[in-house]
Structures are given as C-alpha cells and as structure tokens.
Amino acid sequence: MRNYAILLCCFFTGLLSAQNLQVITGEVTDAMGEPLIGVSVLVKETSSGTITDMEGKFTVSADIGHTLQFSYVGYTTQNLVIASTAPLKVILTEDTQRLEELVVVGYGTQKKVNLTGSVDQALLDETINDVRDRVKLPGYSKAELSSQEAVREAVRKERR
Incomplete structure (x- = not known):
C-alpha cells in the first residue's frame, strides 16, 4: 500500500509540473x-x-x-x-554572411555554380547524330514509314 501511495504522489507531481x-x-x-x-x-x-x-x-x-x-x-x-x-x-534579419544561391536537387542542395557546371558538362559530352533520335514523346513509338504508310498512320492517329 505504501508503494502505491509513493507512486501516486510521483504521478501527481509530474502532472503539476506539466501544468506550469x-x-x-x-x-x-x-x-x-x-x-x-x-x-x-x-x-x-x-x-x-x-x-x-x-x-x-x-x-x-x-x-x-x-x-x-x-x-x-x-x-x-x-x-x-x-x-x-x-x-x-x-x-528575423537576412544572413548576408552565408547567403549564397542554392538550388534544390532531389533531396539535397547544391550551389548554383556547381549545378550549372555539371549540366553544361553533360550536354557538351553528348554528340547528336540525328535530331529525330532526340525528339521522343511518352507513349509514342517511332517507325520508319514510306510516304503511303505515313499518310495511313496520320489518318489512323486523327481517328483516335
């Protein structure tokens, strides 16, 4: 019984301090x-x-x-x-000491200078042999057609 009384006192002490x-x-x-x-x-x-x-x-x-x-x-x-x-x-005042341009990338951040450089390098490394290879649409597959087949394909797409 004594242990319950002590436990009860501790419980109420916690409640009283939470009320502050x-x-x-x-x-x-x-x-x-x-x-x-x-x-x-x-x-x-x-x-x-x-x-x-x-x-x-x-x-x-x-x-x-x-x-x-x-x-x-x-x-x-x-x-x-x-x-x-x-x-x-x-x-709040602006932090001019640490204020740099940041760009959000995925779940992190990078300095804008680094982002521009990396995109620039990626585009310079790629060679473009045929413009038609670069034009891609989601859900559309490309096929080489003769002029007659191209007309039928265009008509078929407009009916959809």
Whole structure:
C-alpha cells in the first residue's frame, strides 16, 4: 500500500509540473514587416516546437524562462528568452554572411555554380547524330514509314 501511495504522489507531481507550461503566441516577420511562412520555432529546454503559419504566426507551449529558437533558411537564427505570456513580435534579419544561391536537387542542395557546371558538362559530352533520335514523346513509338504508310498512320492517329 505504501508503494502505491509513493507512486501516486510521483504521478501527481509530474502532472503539476506539466501544468506550469504556458501558451506562448507570436508573429515572425522579416525586416520589411512581411510575415515569414514556415519558420522553425523550437523550445530548447523541451525539444518541442512548431512552425509559423501562412500569416507568420505561431503557438507553442513553454514555461517562463525557457528559450525559443527561431530559424529559417537565409536568415540568422535568433534565440529569445520568454519573459511573459504576452504575444511575441520576432523580426528575423537576412544572413548576408552565408547567403549564397542554392538550388534544390532531389533531396539535397547544391550551389548554383556547381549545378550549372555539371549540366553544361553533360550536354557538351553528348554528340547528336540525328535530331529525330532526340525528339521522343511518352507513349509514342517511332517507325520508319514510306510516304503511303505515313499518310495511313496520320489518318489512323486523327481517328483516335
């Protein structure tokens, strides 16, 4: 019976500490006042977080004194300590030190300079013997036809 009482006290202590979390709301904008969509908002102490919506607004559960980390591609990461439950107004500045042109490739990224060079090299290495070999349509097979057969083939395609 004593073990159950201790277990019950531990359970309620956990519930009481979970009730200390406050709902923190706010808005994230750039230097021009435009809302930033998809900014990552992370509560560092709990590793929980959210992202901003279409209007740059967010809602997260955190305690007073916790640190919120705001990060977005092309902008400097900003940390704010929560002082009250008043709505936050966060302004992210562009990261001009690390800002380079990036192109999304599949599931990763490459610098635009590298992408242009690789495409350029691939096209230079290929030789084009016949233009008809380069023109391909999905679902269409090519066949060499005489002029009479070509007329019948064209008529057959228009009837479909």
